[in-house]
Amino acid sequence: MPVLRPLHSGWTLRAAGPAPLGDGPVPATVPGCVHTDLLDAGLIPDPYLDANELDLAWIGRTTWVYETTFDAVVADDRVDLVADGLDTVATVTLNGVELGRTANMHRGYRFDVREVLRPTGNRLEIRFDSAYDYALAVRDAVGERPNAYDEPFQYIRKMASNFGWDWGPTLVTAGIWQPIGLHSWSVARLAEVRPLVTVDGTDGIVDVHVTVERAGDEPLTVTATVAGVTATATIAAGESSAVVTVTVPDVRLWWPRGFGAADRYDLDVTLHADTAMVDTWQRRIGFRTVEVDTRADADGTAFTLVVNGTPVFVRGVNWIPDDAFVTRVDRSRYAARIGQAIDAGVNYLRVWGGGRYESDDFYDLCDEHGLLVGQDFLFACAAYPEEEPLGSEVAAEASEQVLRLMSHPSLVMWVGNNENIWGFQDWDWQEPLAGRTWGAGYYFDVLPGIVTAVDPTRPYWPGNPWSGTDTVHPNDPAHGTSHIWTVWNTHDYRHYATYHPRFLAEFGFQAPPTFATLRRAVSDEPLTPTSPGILHHQKAADGNGKLAAGLTGHFPLPAGFDDWHWATQLNQARAITFGISHFRSLRPLCMGTVLWQLNDNWPVTSWSAVDGDGRRKPLWYALRRAYASRFLTIQPRSGVPTLIAVNDSTTAWQAQVDVRRVSFTGDPRAKATLTVDVPAGGTVAVPLPPDVTTPEDPARELIVADGATWYFGEDVDLAYPAASVDVVVHPTAGGATVEVTARTFVRDLTLFADRLDPAATVDEQLVTLLPGETVTLHVTGTALPAADDPAWRTAPALRTANDLIPG
Incomplete structure (x- = not known):
């Protein structure tokens, strides 16, 4: 049987040439990268703090050498050095023999080293040349192409966001970022296993395409087993491939969240020579069908994801690498972040094209929890050359990654790129390109050809x-997938209401991270919206200016840091609630919203719902409401507030809804009880009685309908009372319960637990209470203040929208 021996110990790291470091090599962690090794050795400051990032730019422009020694016993026909991922421009040398050179972070490599190995004292060296030097040399050879940033990321097959983004630091990494080891084998090995998983009626079908690499020439037998059903095929001497078909009767389907169980089966593949097993391969698979309905209709062109014959409204978020140093993201961190997405009602993650092809842990967790995933091929915001050496690298990378990920039922779509087709059309690229390649050949020919050849069970879409x-x-917006960035860049968030998209793949609004995250990363004294560290952790062009502009018409400009922090976070939550509520009310015209973005890769002001330290911003709590499977919203229809009931569940929804127009003092003005009867996957508009929709005093009234609300003006136009609440704190094991009773009307009551204890969390935010109403909040934390501490009851920990409106 093959033996895979990891080579993850005994590594050292040194700079090859001048570097502001001490003499001699430092210990290196494999998998890992140069930055984290230097940080662990105490040789550099934390790149995430203050403006340290700027002082560390030299790391990405330096050549680095990783070395280790090991002993080896050669007892098999073949011994291969297998490197699953090298970042990026590497020369691999064993015992002075150059094995090969690489220039693609997104591929694995295999080198036959049997004749090079020695019993003892083998010396393995991997030299990483500067990614900048390589990228600039390619640029000079193929000609310059436009992109969104002044960095050469499109000239090298490396994670583009390493070079910085409008939410991320410029930290150009190098290193052995995936497992590496010796693979010893004899006779033959399973070089490729390609399971095509389909459904035929009630049967599940797995066509297992197998390719072997041989060290001998004897006949081989391939066996595949699923759910106790086994099938076998023979690979004759001199042949290298076979197809084994397994049919599973009465198969349990894999369903997305909210539609049924995410059932999976073990697929076991074995390779025998005579009676001896020579290799094995295992994966968990799910039986389901997926297609995208793109039929033309009277409103344009649909874009509806259909799983197992059932249309799915996509309640999505965009996913970026969860750390600029991706080797720090382990399975537990993936589980935490994916858990936060699930708890917010998300059913779809879009893996954005400027990051990485995500890990098997990521996809396995999505499989387990019934999350749908769309994976971009790795092209973002740039014109990409198609000439060599890049063209063949792209084809090899795509083939490898489609093969690697095809067993995961959560993966439901491949997308060719992020914003590059749009960029070619609208971003003044065509004149500087002057007819040179820009990526169209990838998106419309190479990539769809690879998906069709390797895994035709999934749809491909050329771009978002x-x-x-x-x-x-x-x-x-009326056709296919669209992005909305007029809101945030140039328009107020109420502009969302002018759009009627079929599938919205990106839209978002910024806010700073939680205070505890910001304070850990920025040491400015005093902390202000324009202090140096705050501005360094704002990467968007005129980001703070757009934050201020976004408050116009909603809140006055805040006077101090604490009010700025609260107002901008609240405004982000309001903007996204407004947008999602409008878009969901359009179902089935609109069949998906994919928020930019779920997460961050460092502590930063950005569009995220979960900040760079994993803390939930107020937006996360708003998203949880807006992404509820059964959702009530009040929307204008012909200028009149109308109750819209949206039912994404699989069963009909019948309910009595009490609708009230009430004053801020809690006095009833009008009331009605309405029946909503919404079929599964349906949307129903229910008119409200005129006495409910017609205010006596627009500045002091609202409509309430089982959690849905309607105000007759923006915050700046409303006569909020000064907020008054009673707060009773009850310590508990591991935290506290906090009972807040409103003496006055309070809007968007929020307890910032991290202001009380940086490690504390709270289960609810953005709660609106009429006088006399009570909410109980559950706080988890081990270093909370005493129950009678005034910090529980005052700003900056306890906030309301009322606080931001003078008088």
Whole structure:
């Protein structure tokens, strides 16, 4: 049987050439990267703190050498050095023999080393040349292409966000970022196992395409087993491939969250020579069908994800690498972040094209929890050359990654790129390109060809955004997938209401991270919205200016840091609630919203719902409400507030809804009880009686309908009372319960637990109470103040929207 021996110990790291470091090598962690090794050795400051990032730019422009020694016993026909991922421009040398050179972070490599190995004292060296030097040399060879940032990321097959983004630091990494080891084997090995999983009626079908690599020439037998059903095929001497088909009767389907169980089966593949087993391969698979309905209709061109014949409204979020140093993201961290997405009502993660092809842990967790995933191929916000050496690297990378991920039922879509087709159309690229390649050959030929050849069970879409045809603008909301960035960049968030998209793959609004995250990363004294560290942790062009502009018409400009922090976080939550509520009310015209973004890769002001230290911003709590499977919202229809009931569940929804127009003092003005009867996957509009929708005093009244609310003006136009509440704190094991009773009307009551204890969390935020109403909050934390401490009851820990409106 093959033996895989990891080579993860005994590594050292040194700079090859001048570097502001001490003499001699330092211990290196494999898998890992140069930055984390230097940080662990105490040789550099934390790149995430203050502006340290700027002082560490030299790391990405330096050549680095990793070395280790090991003994080896050669007892098999073949011994291969297998490197699953090298970042990025590497020369691999064993015992002075150059094995090969690499220039792609997104591929694995295998080198036959049997004849090079010695019994003792083998010396393995991997030299990483500067990614900048390589990228600039390619740029000079193929000609310059436009992109969104002044960095050469499109000239090298490396994680683009390493070079910085409008939410991320410029930390250009190098290192052995995936497992590496010796693979010893004899006779033959399973070089490729390609399971095509389909459904035929009530049967599950697995066509297992097998390719072997041989060290001998004897006949081989391949066996595949699923759910106790076994099938076998023979690979004759001199042959290298076979197909084994397994049919599983009465198969249990894999369903997305909210539609049924995410059932999976073990697929076991074995390779025998005569009676001896020579290799094995195992994965967990799920039986399901997936397609995208892109039929033309009277409103344009649909884009509806259909799983097992059932249309799914996508309640999505965009996913970026969860750390700029991706080797720090282990399974437990993936589980925490994916858990936060699930708890917010998310059913779809889009893996953005400027990051990485995500790990098997990521996909396995999504499989387990019934989360749908769309994976971008790794092209983002740039014109990408198609000439060599890049063209063949792209094809090899895509083939490898489609093969690697095809067993995961959660993966339901491949997308060619992020915003590059749109960029070619609208971002003034065509004149500087002057007819040179920009990536179209990848998106419309190479990548769909690879998906069709390797894994035709999944749909491919050329890009986000993409209208479906070159005769319609690529970001036309009425066709295919679209992005909305007028809101945030140039328009107030109420502008969302002018859009009627078919599938919204990106939209978002910024806010700073939680205070505890910000304070850990920024040491400014005093802390202000424009202090140096705050500005360094704001990467968007005129980001703070856009935050201020976004408050206009909603809140006055805040006077101090604490009010700025609260107002901008609240405004982010309001903006996204407004947008999602509008888009969901359009179902089935609109069949997906994918928020930019779930997470951050460092502590930063950004569009995220969960900040760089994993803390939930107020947006997360708003998202949980807006992404409820059964959702009530009050929307204008012909200028009149109308109750909209949206039912994403699999069963009909019948309910009595009490609708009230009440004053801020809690006095009833009008009331009605309405029946909502919404079929599974349906949306129903229920008119409200005129006495409910017609206010006597618009500045002091609202409509309430079982959690849905309607105000007759923006915050700046409303006559909020000064907030008055009673707060009773009850210490508990591991935290506290906090009972808040309103003496006055209070809007968006929020307890910032991290202001009391940086490690503390709270289960609810953004609660609106009428006079006399009570909410009980559950706080988890081990270093909370005493129950009678005034910090529980006052700003900056306890906030309301009322606080932001003078008088």
